[in-house]
Amino acid sequence: MANPENSKETEAENSKLKARIKELEEKLATKQPVQEKRASNRQEAQDLVIDLPRHAGEELSNLARAWTNVMIEQAQAGIEIWSSIADSILGPMSAEGKAGRSKPHSPKTEGQPPADIARTTADRIAEGVTGAIHGAAVGAHKALEIPRRVSSRFSETYESHTPAKESES
Numbered sequence: 001m002a003n004p005e006n007s008k009e010t011e012a013e014n015s016k017l018k019a020r021i022k023e024l025e026e027k028l029a030t031k032q033p034v035q036e037k038r039a040s041n042r043q044e045a046q047d048l049v050i051d052l053p054r055h056a057g058e059e060l061s062n063l064a065r066a067w068t069n070v071m072i073e074q075a076q077a078g079i080e081i082w083s084s085i086a087d088s089i090l091g092p093m094s095a096e097g098k099a100g101r102s103k104p105h106s107p108k109t110e111g112q113p114p115a116d117i118a119r120t121t122a123d124r125i126a127e128g129v130t131g132a133i134h135g136a137a138v139g140a141h142k143a144l145e146i147p148r149r150v151s152s153r154f155s156e157t158y159e160s161h162t163p164a165k166e167s168e169s
Helices: 004-101 114-160
Strands: none
Touching: 004 114
16 A cells, blocks of 8 residues: 555645646746737837838928928018018009109199209108118018018928827837
8 A cells, every 4th residue: 555654745745846836837927928028019119110211201201391381481471571672662652653753754843943843853762762661671570570480381381291190109
């Protein structure tokens, strides 16, 4: 028959082995998530690397589009400035010019003494100078608005072509 002492030793050995198995299973259980996490990170890294050229292309496209619109906005602002200056200078004079002011011997000046003609000419020059000053002031104010207009235009254009970000993990 079996020796009771051997039986106790066998049970003790079995208990030790079961404890060791449990310990190894716990270690294995903690290592699997690490390995799964590494595999997940590896896959995510590959996906990011593969997606990089597309993402860079989109961003460069958005940037180029935004810069183009900025240049257009600056040109528009410059044209508006020169237009306001020209309108201020030529506005009062152009209405009179259309009425025949450009003719040296128009019916308006015929028979007038030279002093009156000189005063009328001086008034026109003064109006032109006043218009030039007004136009320059309006132009300066519009020029000061250019950075704000340009940055707004850049932001609007860039953001309008940037896809909405999905929830980032």
